[in-house]
Amino acid sequence: MADGGMLPAWMTERPGGFEPGGPDRAVRQSALARTLLGLGRLARDTIYSEKVAARPGLMQGVDPRVKVAGVLVLLLLASLLRHWYLVLGLYLVSVAMAAAASIPAWFFMKRVWMFIPLFAAVIALPSIFNVVRDGDPLWVIWDFGGEVRLGPWSLGTSLAITQQGVRGAVMLVLRVAASVSLGVLLALTTRWNELLRALRVFHVPRLFVLILSMTYRYIFLLLAMATEMFTARASRMVGPASPREDRRFLAAGMGALLGKSHALSEEVYAAMVSRGFDGEPVTASRFRTAAADWVWLASTATLALSLLAGDRIIG
Amino acid sequence: MHIPDGYISPQTAGGLWALVVPAWYAAGYKVRRTLDARQAPLIAIGAAFTFIIMMFNIPLPGGTTGHAVGGTIVAIVIGPWAAVIAVSVALAIQALFFGDGGILALGANCFNIGFILPVTGYLTYRLIARGAAEGSARRWIAAGVGGWTGLNLAALLTAVVFGLQGELYTAADGSALYSPYGLATAIPAMMVPHLAVAGVVEAVMTSLVYIFLQRTNPALLQNYKTARAGGESRFELRPLIIGLALLLVCTPIGLLATGTAWGEWGADEVADEVGYVPEGMDRYAGAWTGLLPDYGFPAGEEGESLGEGAAETAGVVSVDAARKSAPAYLVSGVVGLALASVAALLSARFLFRGRQEGNRG
Numbered sequence: 001m002a003d004g005g006m007l008p009a010w011m012t013e014r015p016g017g018f019e020p021g022g023p024d025r026a027v028r029q030s031a032l033a034r035t036l037l038g039l040g041r042l043a044r045d046t047i048y049s050e051k052v053a054a055r056p057g058l059m060q061g062v063d064p065r066v067k068v069a070g071v072l073v074l075l076l077l078a079s080l081l082r083h084w085y086l087v088l089g090l091y092l093v094s095v096a097m098a099a100a101a102s103i104p105a106w107f108f109m110k111r112v113w114m115f116i117p118l119f120a121a122v123i124a125l126p127s128i129f130n131v132v133r134d135g136d137p138l139w140v141i142w143d144f145g146g147e148v149r150l151g152p153w154s155l156g157t158s159l160a161i162t163q164q165g166v167r168g169a170v171m172l173v174l175r176v177a178a179s180v181s182l183g184v185l186l187a188l189t190t191r192w193n194e195l196l197r198a199l200r201v202f203h204v205p206r207l208f209v210l211i212l213s214m215t216y217r218y219i220f221l222l223l224a225m226a227t228e229m230f231t232a233r234a235s236r237m238v239g240p241a242s243p244r245e246d247r248r249f250l251a252a253g254m255g256a257l258l259g260k261s262h263a264l265s266e267e268v269y270a271a272m273v274s275r276g277f278d279g280e281p282v283t284a285s286r287f288r289t290a291a292a293d294w295v296w297l298a299s300t301a302t303l304a305l306s307l308l309a310g311d312r313i314i315g
Numbered sequence: 316m317h318i319p320d321g322y323i324s325p326q327t328a329g330g331l332w333a334l335v336v337p338a339w340y341a342a343g344y345k346v347r348r349t350l351d352a353r354q355a356p357l358i359a360i361g362a363a364f365t366f367i368i369m370m371f372n373i374p375l376p377g378g379t380t381g382h383a384v385g386g387t388i389v390a391i392v393i394g395p396w397a398a399v400i401a402v403s404v405a406l407a408i409q410a411l412f413f414g415d416g417g418i419l420a421l422g423a424n425c426f427n428i429g430f431i432l433p434v435t436g437y438l439t440y441r442l443i444a445r446g447a448a449e450g451s452a453r454r455w456i457a458a459g460v461g462g463w464t465g466l467n468l469a470a471l472l473t474a475v476v477f478g479l480q481g482e483l484y485t486a487a488d489g490s491a492l493y494s495p496y497g498l499a500t501a502i503p504a505m506m507v508p509h510l511a512v513a514g515v516v517e518a519v520m521t522s523l524v525y526i527f528l529q530r531t532n533p534a535l536l537q538n539y540k541t542a543r544a545g546g547e548s549r550f551e552l553r554p555l556i557i558g559l560a561l562l563l564v565c566t567p568i569g570l571l572a573t574g575t576a577w578g579e580w581g582a583d584e585v586a587d588e589v590g591y592v593p594e595g596m597d598r599y600a601g602a603w604t605g606l607l608p609d610y611g612f613p614a615g616e617e618g619e620s621l622g623e624g625a626a627e628t629a630g631v632v633s634v635d636a637a638r639k640s641a642p643a644y645l646v647s648g649v650v651g652l653a654l655a656s657v658a659a660l661l662s663a664r665f666l667f668r669g670r671q672e673g674n675r676g
Contacts, residue, residue: 262535
């Protein structure tokens with residue numbers, strides 16, 4: 001019998017993105033496959049970061065309140081410094097901290113640089129040219145030999161890369177990288193429930209913290225629901241779906257998820273009330289700081305102050 | 316549209332925190348009145364829903380994918396105020412646990428995406444759907460237009476925040492300290508793709524979800540209405556919004572006025588008019604320079620910035636300086652209006668609370 005002789009051609013065509021052996025190539029995948037991959041990656045990353053946070057390490061040992069305060073100080077510093085090499089120094093400090101937290105350096109850098117700072121570089125790229133942002137030419141690419149006008153706009157007399165433009169772009173990328181690095185470091189070295197409890201110290205309202213912690217838990221329940229929905233759909237599909245069909249399915253998925261979420265919230269509320277919840281959350285956590293925490297905070301603050309002072313003295 | 320840390324100055328980030336905290340306060344107050352203890356699970360699960368659907372890849376023409384925010388549909392189902400908290404919580408979790416969106420910039424993201432998006436999306440929906448039957452086409456069209464409007468207003472605000480960095484923060488040598496583009500570049504660069512693509516994705520998905528719910532779960536679309544009916548004060552936003560819109564339209568008129576507003580003299584002007592500077596005024600002059608001194612952008616390190624001309628000549632504003640500081644003036648107007656409207660909202664809420672409790676007792 002000829003291959004697929006009994007079936008119409010569209011039925012034997014594979015749905016995009018589910019080819020064996022190639023799930024990590026995001027380019028030629030259907031939206032459905034990409035969503036499934038994204039959902040899976042989120043679950044994997046979360047489990048991994050909880051594992052890292054549970055390891056013994058310098059950063060993991062610090063009291064979460066102290067750690068949040070310290071990271072906030074460093075983040076503020078990252079956006080206050082005016083010299084790119086100092087920001088680079090701060091970034092390297094964050095990498096050293098990650099190493100002290102026994103996070104593999106390659107993994108940490110990949111996690112930080114993939115996407116957000118790279119995207120910042122793409123965004124900043126046009127600003128290095130004199131046609132976009134004026135400045136002293138560093139490298140003249142093309143001398144027009146006279147002023148070129150484009151309707152009401154003047155393009156100047158040459159196309160050049162400017163000193164100021166390059167400095168600004170480097171500054172943006174480094175600032176973003178240092179900030180993301182510090183944020184990822186905090187997320188990777190702190191267990192989520194401790195991070196939430198630490199927020200109480202910063203006078204985040206109790207109800208807000210309760211909602212945050214409930215949300216965090218339910219994200220994974222909804223994640224499982226969505227994954228099941230998409231897996232069920234993917235396993236029933238014969239032939240590729242059109243983008244239009246995919247959009248309809250995704251919208252129906254969102255609607256169904258919204259309905260389920262709402263029903264769930266009613267049940268959760270009933271369960272909470274039956275256990276004595278009256279609208280005021282009660283927390284039982286007590287943190288205890290050790291001398292080491294204060295040493296950590298003091299050294300972070302000293303580092304921040306000296307970098308900032310250096311920044312201002314250099315001018 | 317999430318602003319990561321590093322793109323905006325700490326001053327801007329702080330300013331937006333100052334705007335979003337009262338918005339949260341208002342939302343919390345409102346939600347407490349309508350939902351009681353039920354609010355916690357509803358908002359939490361609404362936030363988890365927002366978080367998850369931001370991960371859904373929607374196929375776009377041309378083989379790429381985008382994602383929806385879903386702020387408007389959440390606002391329609393759980394109410395705009397609960398949605399403000401839910402979307403903010405989702406953003407906070409993305410920033411704190413997944414490093415997506417800045418931590419210092421969280422205030423800015425929550426104001427744009429968490430507050431402006433669901434509230435304006437919902438108001439647009441209400442405006443268009445007013446009086447339409449439950450299963451009618453006008454309702455899902457209204458939901459779609461609401462999604463488009465909310466997303467684009469949020470994007471516009473984000474673009475203004477980006478653009479201000481390029482205008483305001485420059486190092487001594489003229490290089491950018493934060494996001495390098497001015498308003499004239501940032502606004503079109505942000506708005507063209509949002510008006511044409513992201514806004515359309517949001518509109519289509521909001522409408523499709525709405526249609527799905529109309530067919531399969533119409534009670535869910537009535538959810539907020541039912542909750543509201545359960546004894547709640549009717550606080551009319553419309554007069555406030557119309558007034559603010561009028562004010563905004565009138566803001567450019569200020570550019571034509573010259574001289575100083577009555578009662579807002581600086582020390583030097585008082586000296587000109589009265590002949591001497593009162594001692595107290597001399598002592599406190601300069602203690603508070605305001606967010607945008609002289610309604611222009613603050614001068615940079617070397618006085619290279621835009622507000623310079625206006626600040627120096629105090630009163631005698633050259634045409635060139637006036638033209639240069641016009642965007643700064645307009646932004647000042649918008650920032651001032653935003654602050655004033657938040658203050659008005661809060662005070663109205665307090666007055667209203669007093670009246671309502673009086674009625675009950």
